Structures are given as structure tokens and as C-alpha cells.
Amino acid sequence: MTLIFDGHNDVLTRILNSGGVDAAKAFLTGGKGHIDVPKARAGGFGGGFFAIWIPTENTLDDDFEAMKAEKYDIGLPQPVGVKNAVQIAMEEAAILVRLEEMGALKICLAAADIAACLESGTMAAIMHMEGAEAIDAELHALEVFYRAGLRSLGPVWSRPTIFGAGVPFRFPGSPDTGPGLTEHGAKLVRRCNALRIMIDLSHITEKGFWDVARLSDAPLVATHSNAHALCPHVRNLTDKQLAAIAESDGMVGVNFAASFLREDGRMLSDVPLEQMLRHFDHLIGHLGEDRVGFGSDFDGAVVPRAIKDASGLPNLIEAMRGHGYDDALLAKLCHGNWLRVLEKTWGG
Known part of the structure; x- marks a missing residue:
């Protein structure tokens, strides 16, 4: 079975919402989520980026319902105070530590x-932060989270932080939706470079993307984004952005979220696997076969019905083989390219 290392999941938030650290043991036996140990074993899910994310006041279910429409423009959620964010981020980090203590996975630093x-x-896990609400202006929390295992960070999710602006859920639209990095954001990028924390560009505005491209000395990476040319959602990347990622020797993880795959941008699960393959083809065409991988957004999105959860990943692999992807290319897309870009970003 071809093992997959994946660019993004929201397992930690799902467990948080299910009861917190004490609910982590259900990850061993299975449940309703997209990823757990039994599903991972069945589908060849070898690990990925486990996101620390601060939930919104309203559930995302309301946003997902609105995103079933032909057009939508969901405003940015209100900013979250750093003190409240730190408390939640600490609990999600503790959930990841508990999963490691139980033998469900290993937190990886290299x-x-x-x-x-x-x-x-063994399931591999990168501690990732999706939106830096829990990081203070002085970056003291960044240093502590780094010592705890944080190795990847997105400055924003789809709401503003002191570091920059995130893109809303809007279709159709351009990713050029607002301002770029603040002075605090520039400081964050420089410190992440110094610590060799990977910077994730999946939720940032187009102006923010170009600010990071100008400031960062690391490969440009979008852990879970798709091609704007195929699905004009504001969350997707333009061909000009893809060219910059290729020039930096970075990469993009293909997002399984239906609204970022479908040409009509709707959050509906009847997405044929052929549509996913069109995104893979487009990204490979612009980035090369060494700079594309998986970025499922499992446990944080509505995914194609043909996949359903991690146990359904072999269905996608079979479709990729039928599409003409040989074993060498599949090895790169499934895990090799993530290993390459992480080694280049983190060092040996």
C-alpha cells in the first residue's frame, strides 16, 4: 500500500470539541471523524500536519451550509484575543502530546x-498552527511552542490577526481580498525563518503572499490549496503565485475540500475524482512533479464522497494510477515531496 503523508488535518480541533484531552483515547479505536488509527491503517494514511486551530464563535457547519449556494461571500470572523487563544492552543497541543503518549503517533521534528x-x-505528526492568534506581538509564545514541537505555522486563518489578514470564504473571487503582512507579521516571518519553522501560505491574502515571498528565505509552501484557474475561490492560488512557489522550490498540498475543488465552488460532496486529478495535473504542470502533494483538510471540510475519510484514500490512489501516474510519481506525490521540502526548510 502506498503510504500518504498529508499537508493538513483538523483532528486536534475535532477531539477538543469532543471532550478535550480526555477524549483523545477514542482516536485509537475509531469514531465519526475522518482520521483515527483504524481508518489510517485501512487507507495508508502515514501521517501529516496536525493543526492547532482556534474555533470560531459559530460552528463552521453554518458556513458550510452557506457555501452550498452558487455564489457566497461569508465575512471574516472577528479577531480572537491572544489570552483566550493561548488557552485553547495549549489544550490542542496537549491533545497531540497525549496521542503520542498513547502510542497513536509520533511528533516529528525532522x-x-x-x-x-x-x-x-508509526503515524507521523507535525505540530502545526493554523492562524497565529496564540502568538503574542513579542513572539514569546512562538519560542515556547517551538520548544514544545511546533515546526509549521500559518500567520492567519480566515480572520485577521496582529500579523496580517486572511481571505474570506467567497466564490467566485480573487485572492486579492485585503492588506498583507503587518510590521508584526514581518517580524514573525523573520523569526520563523531563524527557527526554521515552515510558513504556511494557504489562508493568507494575495498581498500577504507576496510580502512573505519578499521577506522569507525559505521555500514557499501552501499546505492545503488548489488551482484558482480551475476553481475561482479566493482560497485558491493563481498561476502567478504558483510560479513564485516553483521558483522558491516550495510546494502545494492539494486540498480535498469540495468548495476548493469544484468549478462551481459549492461545498457538495459529489465531486468526481477526475476533478481532483485536474487540480493535480494543473499544479504539476506549473510546479513540476517534485512540488505537489496531498493537503486533505480532513476533519475540517466536506470531502469527495468517493473518498469519505482516510480509509478511502486507496480510491484516490487507484484513480491516479488509472490516470497514468506511475509508481515513481505516486511516491513523490504521496510523501516524497513533503519530505524533500521539509528537509530543505528545517535542515538535516
């Missing part, structure tokens, strides 16, 4: 750690 996990069959 690309070699991930490779060893894939070899041994």
Missing part, C-alpha cells in the same frame, strides 16, 4: 523522523 515513521508504520 524529515528523517517522518521517514522513519513511514518505514516503521
Whole structure:
């Protein structure tokens, strides 16, 4: 079975909402979510980026319902105060630590750690932060989270932070939806570069993208984004952005969220796998076969019915093989490209 290392999931938030640290044990036995140990084993899910994310006041279910329409423009959620965000972020980080204590996964700090996990069959986890609400202006929390294992960070989710602006859920639209990085954001990018924390560009505005491209000395990476040319959602990347990512030797993880895949931008699960393959083809055409991977957004989105959850990943692999992707290319897309870009970003 071809093992997959994936660019994004929201398992930690799902467990938080299910009861917090004490609910982590259900990850071992299975449940309603997209990812757990039984589903991972069944589908060849070898690990990925486990996101620390601060939930909104309203559930995303309301937004997903609105995104079933032919057109939508959902405003940016209100900013979250750093003190409240730190409390939630600490609990989600503790959930990840508990999962490691239970033997469900291993928190990885180097690309070699991930490779060893894939070899041994242990689920590999990167501690990632989706939106830096829990990071203060002085970046003290960044240093502490780094010591706890944080190795990847998106400055914003789809709401503003002191570091920059995120894109709303809007279709159709351009990713040029607002301002870029603030002075605090520029400081954050520089410190992440110094610590070799990967910077995730999946939710940032187009102006913010170009600010990071100008400031950062690391490969440009979007962990879970798709091609704007195929689905003109504001969350997707333009061909000009893809060219910059290719020039930096970065990469993009293909997002399984229906609204970022479908040409009509609707959050409906009847997405044929052929549509996903069109995004893979487009990204490979613009980035090259060494700079594309998976970025499922499992447990944080409505995904194609043909996949359903991590146990359905072999259905996608079979479709990719039928599409003409050979074993060498599949190995790169499924995990090799993530290992390459992480080693380049983090160092040996």
C-alpha cells in the first residue's frame, strides 16, 4: 500500500470539541471523524500536519451550509484575543502530546523522523498552527511552542490577526481580498525563518503572499490549496503565485475540500475524482512533479464522497494510477515531496 503523508488535518480541533484531552483515547479505536488509527491503517494514511486551530464563535457547519449556494461571500470572523487563544492552543497541543503518549503517533521534528515513521508504520505528526492568534506581538509564545514541537505555522486563518489578514470564504473571487503582512507579521516571518519553522501560505491574502515571498528565505509552501484557474475561490492560488512557489522550490498540498475543488465552488460532496486529478495535473504542470502533494483538510471540510475519510484514500490512489501516474510519481506525490521540502526548510 502506498503510504500518504498529508499537508493538513483538523483532528486536534475535532477531539477538543469532543471532550478535550480526555477524549483523545477514542482516536485509537475509531469514531465519526475522518482520521483515527483504524481508518489510517485501512487507507495508508502515514501521517501529516496536525493543526492547532482556534474555533470560531459559530460552528463552521453554518458556513458550510452557506457555501452550498452558487455564489457566497461569508465575512471574516472577528479577531480572537491572544489570552483566550493561548488557552485553547495549549489544550490542542496537549491533545497531540497525549496521542503520542498513547502510542497513536509520533511528533516529528525532522524529515528523517517522518521517514522513519513511514518505514516503521508509526503515524507521523507535525505540530502545526493554523492562524497565529496564540502568538503574542513579542513572539514569546512562538519560542515556547517551538520548544514544545511546533515546526509549521500559518500567520492567519480566515480572520485577521496582529500579523496580517486572511481571505474570506467567497466564490467566485480573487485572492486579492485585503492588506498583507503587518510590521508584526514581518517580524514573525523573520523569526520563523531563524527557527526554521515552515510558513504556511494557504489562508493568507494575495498581498500577504507576496510580502512573505519578499521577506522569507525559505521555500514557499501552501499546505492545503488548489488551482484558482480551475476553481475561482479566493482560497485558491493563481498561476502567478504558483510560479513564485516553483521558483522558491516550495510546494502545494492539494486540498480535498469540495468548495476548493469544484468549478462551481459549492461545498457538495459529489465531486468526481477526475476533478481532483485536474487540480493535480494543473499544479504539476506549473510546479513540476517534485512540488505537489496531498493537503486533505480532513476533519475540517466536506470531502469527495468517493473518498469519505482516510480509509478511502486507496480510491484516490487507484484513480491516479488509472490516470497514468506511475509508481515513481505516486511516491513523490504521496510523501516524497513533503519530505524533500521539509528537509530543505528545517535542515538535516
